[in-house]
Amino acid sequence: xxxxxxxxxxxxxxxxxxxxxxxxxxxxxxxxxxxxxxxxxxxxxxxxxxxxxxxxxxxxxxxxxxxxxxxxxxxxxxxxxxxxxxxxxxxxxxxxxxxxxxxxxxxxxxxxxxxxxxxxxxxxxxxxxxxxxxxxxxxxxxxxxxxxxxxxxxxxxxxxxxxxxxxxxxxxxxxxxxxxxxxxxxxxxxxxxxxxxxxxxxxxxxxxxxxxxxxxxxxxxxxxxxxxxxxxxxxxxxxxxxxxxxxxxxxxxxxxxxxxxxxxxxxxxxxxxxxxxxxxxxxxxxxxxxxxxxxxxxxxxxxxxxxxxxxxxxxxxxxxxxxxxxxxxxxxxxxxxxxxxxxxxxxxxxxxxxxxxxxxxxxxxxxxxxxxxxxxxxxx
Numbered sequence: 001x002x003x004x005x006x007x008x009x010x011x012x013x014x015x016x017x018x019x020x021x022x023x024x025x026x027x028x029x030x031x032x033x034x035x036x037x038x039x040x041x042x043x044x045x046x047x048x049x050x051x052x053x054x055x056x057x058x059x060x061x062x063x064x065x066x067x068x069x070x071x072x073x074x075x076x077x078x079x080x081x082x083x084x085x086x087x088x089x090x091x092x093x094x095x096x097x098x099x100x101x102x103x104x105x106x107x108x109x110x111x112x113x114x115x116x117x118x119x120x121x122x123x124x125x126x127x128x129x130x131x132x133x134x135x136x137x138x139x140x141x142x143x144x145x146x147x148x149x150x151x152x153x154x155x156x157x158x159x160x161x162x163x164x165x166x167x168x169x170x171x172x173x174x175x176x177x178x179x180x181x182x183x184x185x186x187x188x189x190x191x192x193x194x195x196x197x198x199x200x201x202x203x204x205x206x207x208x209x210x211x212x213x214x215x216x217x218x219x220x221x222x223x224x225x226x227x228x229x230x231x232x233x234x235x236x237x238x239x240x241x242x243x244x245x246x247x248x249x250x251x252x253x254x255x256x257x258x259x260x261x262x263x264x265x266x267x268x269x270x271x272x273x274x275x276x277x278x279x280x281x282x283x284x285x286x287x288x289x290x291x292x293x294x295x296x297x298x299x300x301x302x303x304x305x306x307x308x309x310x311x312x313x314x315x316x317x318x319x320x321x322x323x324x325x326x327x328x329x330x331x332x333x334x335x336x337x338x339x340x341x342x343x344x345x346x347x348x349x350x351x352x353x354x355x356x357x358x359x360x361x362x363x364x365x366x367x368x369x370x371x372x373x374x375x376x377x378x379x380x
Contacts, residue, residue, distance in 0.1 A: 026040055092286075147173050196291075273297045
């Protein structure tokens with residue numbers, strides 16, 4: 001009998017592959033009926049409930065009698081169900097309050113404000129008196145988003161007071177808009193200690209990520225210091241933390257933090273930039289194992305998420321160039337001429353991606369600009 005049995009809630013392909021390579025028994029709880037996770041001992045398809053009672057009922061009904069040493073959350077919606085499942089199934093336990101604060105943006109920011117973490121002004125929509133009061137407090141424009149969403153889902157930028165119709169029945173957070181470059185820092189954590197970090201530059205938010213970012217020493221050190229403060233305050237003990245930050249002129253501003261692997265193909269870029277498998281490292285952190293992280297990057301990667309906007313594809317130009325270019329590490333396109341592309345609902349929606357690697361930040365930027373000129377998806 002293997003010493004581990006893992007329940008994966010919100011499965012990700014890279015994580016499942018890492019479990020299969022190590023022949024670790026695992027079960028899966030997923031929201032959607034596909035794909036079928038080959039190798040899973042048990043596969044359950046059910047909503048990842050927000051209600052504690054519903055989460056408990058699902059676990060007791062679907063996983064009764066399951067031997068479980070670890071529960072791993074692969075997606076944002078899986079964080080809180082995983083915290084509950086750990087207790088019910090006798091797995092390695094995390095702080096439930098940590099999971100709650102990292103799932104609810106309002107609770108997260110209210111808590112971290114007590115630790116003097118710098119951030120933009122915000123308020124709960126349920127507590128707003130009227131639109132005039134919101135604009136008086138936050139200025140224009142106002143950002144509205146669900147307290148429990150990710151990937152830009154539900155995000156609205158509202159410029160005029162008359163366009164803000166308050167939704168007191170919804171769980172939204174309202175924030176002051178920040179016009180500043182953004183970055184993220186990915187931390188591999190175990191034993192309440194940060195074992196490895198990478199800073200990702202959002203060269204074009206939602207579309208182009210630079211891994212690692214090309215930042216000056218002072219900015220890098222400031223981001224790392226802010227990251228340490230937040231991780232310590234939230235009592236994050238293990239796993240991956242993905243913290244987003246605004247690089248504002250008056251100083252760094254905390255955006256939000258998630259306790260799950262980043263999207264935007266950042267995990268792929270980490271592999272090509274740093275020369276290790278980030279999914280295997282993530283699994284090691286979750287299993288309380290050592291992992292040999294590199295001290296410096298081997299290359300400077302750029303991952304470009306492809307989505308030209310809604311419309312009908314009329315032509316794809318430059319595809320053969322990308323497939324033959326020696327700097328390309330990954331290239332996938334899911335569309336062809338004649339296909340209809342729907343509006344992009346979140347940063348997780350795309351029609352393909354390309355990932356390239358260079359030996360310096362300057363070479364990376366030059367290559368990115370060249371590919372932008374040479375590869376186009378034309379729509380009508």
